Amino acid sequence: MSKRRKALVAATAGLASISLGLSFTSAAGAAPEAAKADPNGLKLVKTKTSLLGKHYWYQQTFKGLPVVGGYYAKHVAKDGAVQVADGRDAVPANLDVRTTVAPASATQAANAAVTARANRARNAGPEKRFAKQPAATSGAAQLAVIGGPNARVVWNVTSRSTEGVTRSLVDAKSGSVVESKVISDNIDGRGSVFDPNPVVSEQNEKLTDQNDKNQDALFLAQKNVILRNLDGSGKLNGSFVNIKEAKGGLAQSKTNTFVYQRANDKFEQVMSYYHINQTQEYIQQLGFEDVNNESQDVSVDTYSGDNSFYDPSTDMITYGEGGVDDAEDAEVIWHEYGHAIQDDVVPGFGESEQAGAIGEGFGDYWAVTMSVPVSKGFNLPCVMDWDATSYTTDEPHCLRRTDTGKTTDDIDGEVHDDGEIWSNALWDIHQALGRAKANKVILEATFFYDPDTSFAAAAQDTVQAARLLYGKTAAAQVTKAFQDRKILK
Ligand SMILES: [Ca+2]
Ligand SMILES: [Ca+2]
Ligand SMILES: [Ca+2]
Ligand SMILES: [Ca+2]
Ligand SMILES: [Zn+2]
Structure with missing residues (x-):
């Protein structure tokens, strides 16, 4: 500086x-x-x-x-x-340092200004879906003096918002905000991603991987985005995501510019960073500050098979590169992050077959609900539309769906299959309550799950969360969603 x-x-x-x-x-x-x-x-x-x-x-x-x-x-x-x-x-010697504005009012004015600017910044960018921001919060205001031609006495207010840490100076006589600037080191970078994937954004089921080749149609599917909450190290490391390992080495940029085409393996690192950051920001917008609120370790393109996984013993997500590179599809990224969420909230989650199925169903549901704001309604219940082009022939290409109509009569003992029973219930809750309410209910309920829970017990937890958060009508809607799957009677 x-x-x-x-x-x-x-x-x-x-x-x-x-x-x-x-x-x-x-x-x-x-x-x-x-x-x-x-x-x-x-x-x-x-x-x-x-x-x-x-x-x-x-x-x-x-x-x-x-x-x-x-x-x-x-x-x-x-x-x-x-x-x-x-x-x-310069400070005029006769400057009167008595105040007429109380520190609490100054703090309020500062926080309002910070919040308003954070909202404007978001809404001006490509991320319109994050329109509502949490209010700034802050510690005690400190009295200070500004020198120069407009010398005056001010309250110095430090706030925290989605922009980072902000210092605001509020005139201690008039209450007007003189200055408000971000002083923290978290910085924004630039990147290019698929959102959520090319099949959905281009509404084109005919796209194919062609062994990770650059293609015009796929280039057109890329969109420029802001990479928020980077730590400024020049790597894809930040408050909510740490790209820890990657085939071909970690992406690095002194200017925090991470723009690649999909044939470059670093593209998947940018995808992983962006979409995990997005989903943690969304979770915090819902009001949850303790749902995997950490820098999630990620390993990208380091597994040659066509699979991705979350390893609870190392708290690391690995995205494979078989077929369509898994991290080219945000729905794969979000599915695995779903496992990280559940492991964070319920230590050792997934000890029973039905708990395992809930894990898979939740991951599929989480991929779908995260896709909703960027999918223009295109095949919403279809999970991993782009990754699935490598191993499905039917259109639309879906690894799984959240609207299969399966019930507990269809249980076959395989967690991904049975997860479709659970994800269908969650998707029906989403449609009944709307996205934000449904996700608050579903995340809140997760805090009450046992590691070896059953469909029925977890469903009861969800009904209870709906009742406590939104009342009887919501609880009845959630109950019906589970009754339709024959999970509750
Ligand atoms: Ca790729
Ligand atoms: Ca590949
Ligand atoms: Ca794949
Ligand atoms: Ca989808
Ligand atoms: Zn899974």
């Missing part, structure tokens, strides 16, 4: 000051400066030692309050030569 040199102003008592514009940063000007006393109102905040000497950093203060951005540094060489960097701001 570079900081603009500031004009120097004496802020001593009784002197309504004017900028002097003096600079003391040059080496030539250093020696005479050494003899002078430090100006008033400096508070030592840090002392650093380097090879050539010591460095004293001061915060500028005015009537005991920190002046925002006002700094003063003394660099003392081993021979005693002193260089001064004076970044103090």
Whole structure:
């Protein structure tokens, strides 16, 4: 970060000051400066030692309050030569630092501004589906002074929102927000993805893998997206996703630009990052802050078979590259993330056959509900439309579906088959309650599952969650969805 040199102003008592514009940063000007006393109102905040000497950093203060951005540094060489960097701001000596705005009102104003901007930022980008953002939250407001031509006393409010950590300055006399800026390191990158997959976005069942070859039709299916919550390391590592292993090496970009075509294995890394980040953001939008809220480890294209899996012993998701590379289909990404969700919420989940089937059914359902906002209604209950082009001939190409009409009469003891009973019930709940309510009910219910639960017990948990969250009518709708599958009587 570079900081603009500031004009120097004496802020001593009784002197309504004017900028002097003096600079003391040059080496030539250093020696005479050494003899002078430090100006008033400096508070030592840090002392650093380097090879050539010591460095004293001061915060500028005015009537005991920190002046925002006002700094003063003394660099003392081993021979005693002193260089001064004076970044103090002019503050009129008669500035009244009494406040009329309460800190709580300032915090409220700051958070409203942060939330409004976070919403605008999202809505201006391609991610319109994330229109509603959580409100900013913050700790206590601190009183401070802004110097310069518009000197005033402000409340300094630190907030946290989907944009990261924000510092807002609220005029302590008028209550207006003077400045609001993101100060955290989380950064946005750029990428290109399929969303959710080319078959759905292009509404074209005739697309084929052709052994991972670049094709015009598939290039047209790519869309440019913002990769949020990256940690700034230049890798696809962030708050909710860590691409930990990948065939051909990890994608890296100093400018956090990750744009590849699908024949490049790094494309699948971008897919994994983007779609897992999206789904964790969505979960948090629903109000859940403790559903696999961590940087999920992912291994991409490292398994040659046509399969993907979640390994609870290492808490890692692996996406295979057989047929259509699995991570070219967001529905595969979301299905596996579904397993990670359940393992996070219910340690050791999946101990019985029916719990295993619930795991598979939930993963399929989660893929479908995540696809809803980007699918324009195209074959919604069809799971993994693009990956399935490698191993199905019927159209639409689906690995499985969430609307098979199966009931417990169809149980065959294979978890993926039987998962279609469960996913059908969840999909019916989605249609009855709407997406947000259904997903709140389903995620909330998961917290009450036993690791070796049965269809009936998990269904009861779901009915109970619906009753507590939304009342009797919702509970009756959920009950009916399970009765239709002969899971509940
Ligand atoms: Ca590929
Ligand atoms: Ca492949
Ligand atoms: Ca595949
Ligand atoms: Ca689909
Ligand atoms: Zn699975």
